[in-house]
Amino acid sequence: MSSINKQHILILTMSFLLASVMPVLARRSIQGKILAPTFAQITNKRVQNRSISAFVLNQRHKQCKLSPTFLKQPLYVSNKPADTSSSSSGAAYHASANQQIVARRNEINRQKRQARQKALDKDRERNLKLRNLFMEEKQNDSSSSSSQDSSSIPPMFAVKVVTCRTLRLELRMNGREKRGRMFVERPSIFSAMQNEGGEEEAEQRDDDASDDNEYACMSLKALKQTIHEFFRRLKKSTYILSASLPILDEDGNVLTSEEGDDDDENTNDNNSSFEMWRLETDEDVQNAFLEAEQFYQRHQEENESTSMKRPTLVIHVTKDPDAPPPPPPPPYLVGMPDPLTSPTMTMLSFYAFPPDGGISDPESTADQLKRLWRPFRALGRVYVAKEGVNAQMSVPTNVLTNFLQCCTVKPEDGGELSHVLGTYMENGINIDPIPVDMEEYQAKPAFKNLHIRVRSQIVADGFATPLDWQSAGYDMPPLEWHQKLKEAREANEKGVDNAPLPIVLDCRNDYETQVGKFELAEPLDTENFRDSWDVLKDRLKDVPKDAPVMTYCTGGIRCVKVNAYLTQEMGMTNVSRLAGGIISYDRTLNEQTPAEESMFKGVNYVFDSRMGRRITDDQLGTCYTCGSKTHLVSNCKNENCHRRMVQCENCVDSLLGTCSEGCKGRVVNAGMVPKRKGRATHNDVDETRQESDEVYTNVDDYSSGYSSSSPSLFRQIEFNTAALLPSGAHMVSGSMQGALLKMLASQTSGRILEIGSFTGYATACFLEGAAIAGELVDGKERKEAGIGGREGGPFVLSLERDRRALGIASAHIKAMSELGLDEDAAEEASKLADGPIVDFEGDSVSFTYKGIAGCEFLRVNDALATVEEMASSQSQLAPFDIAFVDADKTRLMDYVDALASNDRLLKKGGLIIVDNVLWKGLVLDANNNGYDSSDETSPTGSNEEKALLKKNRRARKLAMKMHQFNSEVVRDERVEVVMMPIRDGLSLIRKR
Numbered sequence: 007m008s009s010i011n012k013q014h015i016l017i018l019t020m021s022f023l024l025a026s027v028m029p030v031l032a033r034r035s036i037q038g039k040i041l042a043p044t045f046a047q048i049t050n051k052r053v054q055n056r057s058i059s060a061f062v063l064n065q066r067h068k069q070c071k072l073s074p075t076f077l078k079q080p081l082y083v084s085n086k087p088a089d090t091s092s093s094s095s096g097a098a099y100h101a102s103a104n105q106q107i108v109a110r111r112n113e114i115n116r117q118k119r120q121a122r123q124k125a126l127d128k129d130r131e132r133n134l135k136l137r138n139l140f141m142e143e144k145q146n147d148s149s150s151s152s153s154q155d156s157s158s159i160p161p162m163f164a165v166k167v168v169t170c171r172t173l174r175l176e177l178r179m180n181g182r183e184k185r186g187r188m189f190v191e192r193p194s195i196f197s198a199m200q201n202e203g204g205e206e207e208a209e210q211r212d213d214d215a216s217d218d219n220e221y222a223c224m225s226l227k228a229l230k231q232t233i234h235e236f237f238r239r240l241k242k243s244t245y246i247l248s249a250s251l252p253i254l255d256e257d258g259n260v261l262t263s264e265e266g267d268d269d270d271e272n273t274n275d276n277n278s279s280f281e282m283w284r285l286e287t288d289e290d291v292q293n294a295f296l297e298a299e300q301f302y303q304r305h306q307e308e309n310e311s312t313s314m315k316r317p318t319l320v321i322h323v324t325k326d327p328d329a330p331p332p333p334p335p336p337p338y339l340v341g342m343p344d345p346l347t348s349p350t351m352t353m354l355s356f357y358a359f360p361p362d363g364g365i366s367d368p369e370s371t372a373d374q375l376k377r378l379w380r381p382f383r384a385l386g387r388v389y390v391a392k393e394g395v396n397a398q399m400s401v402p403t404n405v406l407t408n409f410l411q412c413c414t415v416k417p418e419d420g421g422e423l424s425h426v427l428g429t430y431m432e433n434g435i436n437i438d439p440i441p442v443d444m445e446e447y448q449a450k451p452a453f454k455n456l457h458i459r460v461r462s463q464i465v466a467d468g469f470a471t472p473l474d475w476q477s478a479g480y481d482m483p484p485l486e487w488h489q490k491l492k493e494a495r496e497a498n499e500k501g502v503d504n505a506p507l508p509i510v511l512d513c514r515n516d517y518e519t520q521v522g523k524f525e526l527a528e529p530l531d532t533e534n535f536r537d538s539w540d541v542l543k544d545r546l547k548d549v550p551k552d553a554p555v556m557t558y559c560t561g562g563i564r565c566v567k568v569n570a571y572l573t574q575e576m577g578m579t580n581v582s583r584l585a586g587g588i589i590s591y592d593r594t595l596n597e598q599t600p601a602e603e604s605m606f607k608g609v610n611y612v613f614d615s616r617m618g619r620r621i622t623d624d625q626l627g628t629c630y631t632c633g634s635k636t637h638l639v640s641n642c643k644n645e646n647c648h649r650r651m652v653q654c655e656n657c658v659d660s661l662l663g664t665c666s667e668g669c670k671g672r673v674v675n676a677g678m679v680p681k682r683k684g685r686a687t688h689n690d691v692d693e694t695r696q697e698s699d700e701v702y703t704n705v706d707d708y709s710s711g712y713s714s715s716s717p718s719l720f721r722q723i724e725f726n727t728a729a730l731l732p733s734g735a736h737m738v739s740g741s742m743q744g745a746l747l748k749m750l751a752s753q754t755s756g757r758i759l760e761i762g763s764f765t766g767y768a769t770a771c772f773l774e775g776a777a778i779a780g781e782l783v784d785g786k787e788r789k790e791a792g793i794g795g796r797e798g799g800p801f802v803l804s805l806e807r808d809r810r811a812l813g814i815a816s817a818h819i820k821a822m823s824e825l826g827l828d829e830d831a832a833e834e835a836s837k838l839a840d841g842p843i844v845d846f847e848g849d850s851v852s853f854t855y856k857g858i859a860g861c862e863f864l865r866v867n868d869a870l871a872t873v874e875e876m877a878s879s880q881s882q883l884a885p886f887d888i889a890f891v892d893a894d895k896t897r898l899m900d901y902v903d904a905l906a907s908n909d910r911l912l913k914k915g916g917l918i919i920v921d922n923v924l925w926k927g928l929v930l931d932a933n934n935n936g937y938d939s940s941d942e943t944s945p946t947g948s949n950e951e952k953a954l955l956k957k958n959r960r961a962r963k964l965a966m967k968m969h970q971f972n973s974e975v976v977r978d979e980r981v982e983v984v985m986m987p988i989r990d991g992l993s994l995i996r997k998r
Contacts, residue, residue, distance in 0.1 A: 522608030751775025924991025
């Protein structure tokens, strides 16, 4: 039986078996819509092994926007014992927990934005109403030829607001704020309130007033809100409101003081020229405006010609003498110098594991740290979790003492952080012994902002629940550590038999130990800290439990967790750790025994832009590009590569800080300003252009430099791809190609089929173009059509196989759908690089952008099979305008056949866009020489040479496949082709 017949029988058998579960699976709900799954979706579904806690948290994360009680749910829900047999379940748990924390913070921010937007909408509505009233008055005045009827009352009050001198000085109010004018709408109820009646009228008046409390002339609260809109600084003070009738000059103009001058020395005192009323209740406010209206009517009756056009009231704002005085500043801020005048910056780090359950509310603690540290102008990166705090910071040196007092002072002395930091900071605060000159720091800042972020752990260890961090072995002081290592080195050099040499373990990652370590130390050689446990088990499996084990790391925090694991999980009884880590050792040795030879050799890698502090002149690292010895650690300056590497100074200079000639060319041609993490702003783009004016060497780069800049979110997607999937960073569409895709989509009805989502860059471009296309539709038609989806309207359907890529892509589009394309969305997307990415779960997820365009990610096993099924089935799926193919390069012609065979999936005249048609330029060799099968022979030489040859052979094979596709599609009479040399080549194939 042939393999094809076997496959047919297998599919029929699966269809029969799945028929019994179809009614259950058909009840799946996606964003509130009941959708019956297709056969391809059912066969693509996979059940993955994962911990129950990770599953529960994932479900809560997905449904957080649908549940109003989400914000009240606790952040930490697992009470399971720590699973130390494998860190995979713990990593999944904390990845999900971090997602929950971020989702909760996003929901809070979303609600704040909604509240602000609601207030702004209300202000705009009120201002628009006042403007319409002004227009009506103007039209009535121009159309009326007779004199104004004294009985008619204009629909608005004019309110003069005068602030007392004390408040002006305290709040530093400007000229407009000390005295200004605003207008208040006059409700129709005022006409009834003017009439004096019996009890029934009084009751009706009270009922109407309660319905119209939104008017500033009816409610004290509404009056204060209106005043705050014009005089915002008054929100920060406690004040008293009083009212008086206006003083008029001979022509009826309103004056705010008796003489009419601008020096209001006595404006708010008890001036005998007019009577003032205190405004303490709603009734006081109503009576004051009624008095102003009656005054206006009397004035109109007594004066035939006057400049007074409407009822006017003067509001006097005075400081409340009974208000409690502001709290005194904390003692650590008294007499503190201005941090902006500091000539240097001091680098420091610290961590704390508070006992008795840790930090009960990490969110409020993070807010508290931001508030208390703001006066110091401190910068850095701080993580707050239930287990504690981990901080790397830079502080202006002239306020360093004040900052230390803020972190350590007791509550009875005015402190607020003793429950979090204080005595719980192990070994105090690690301070770099050499401050950095301010000019040098500003040229290459270690930190640009103060980021305080809530996480499920301050150091990701992979455990579902923490160990007891208070039981973590002996905290060995730096000088005792130094002496122990000296004695061990001497015993080792003398070859003393039976000498109890300690096992010294370097708990840092491999790239840190490459450039510096203690003598006699054994590095764990891990890529991530959570991989340490298996290495420790293997290294110490045959070691006696009482053998001396000494551990160290950069600042000491990782050693706490390692030693807790060694003592509590592995039963080691003679465990010690370097107090304060390498940073504390370096400072202590320099301050107390500067003549002593350091037992640490090389560079101490640090987690800021400095990348390392050189302790000795030893060069332990091997240059990534030339193989020479060096101590320098850097990241490739090509932001799409950003490889962390050890590189010598000569290679840094010759390659301009990049890892290869290819990356050097990208940096030179594009004039890049590289960043690893954080947001990409428009200022970055502008600076890049200014710098790149001098380095353009070809028309391609010139064209890129003078094209519109890409939005911040698009640049952030590129950064995230380089950080999270560095091997595929070159696969991102990029600004030029992305801008073309967006423009093409905007010229259609906005229906796009994307085959190959990757990290969502092209998806975001297509979604933006689809929304633009939707905005061009008539408003009435767009409202009737609703949000685009499978059945019609602007809609992007993206197919992808890789769950990791789908997880990243869906996070990017989620940020875009909620926050747009600007800095807020980029800030949200930048958080992806801070933690592990959880693979995409389920079969599909949907988003909405601008309330116009829809987007759906569909996870598939075989994209071509899914496309062929959609093209052949009679589904409700409306045809697309564009099909973007960035998938299996060996079956591109099959995709074209499926899309061009009929008009069900791609409408007549639609575009098929195929990416990478030039395949790194190798299609030229395929066109000229073809592919030599003799290269298939087994390579000889080193493993690296074999891997390189294998990679080159695969690239040439794919180039041949791409050339065959280009040759075949251009001869296909069903389509016409235009190939564009953008990036790696783009073919626009129009369906005839």
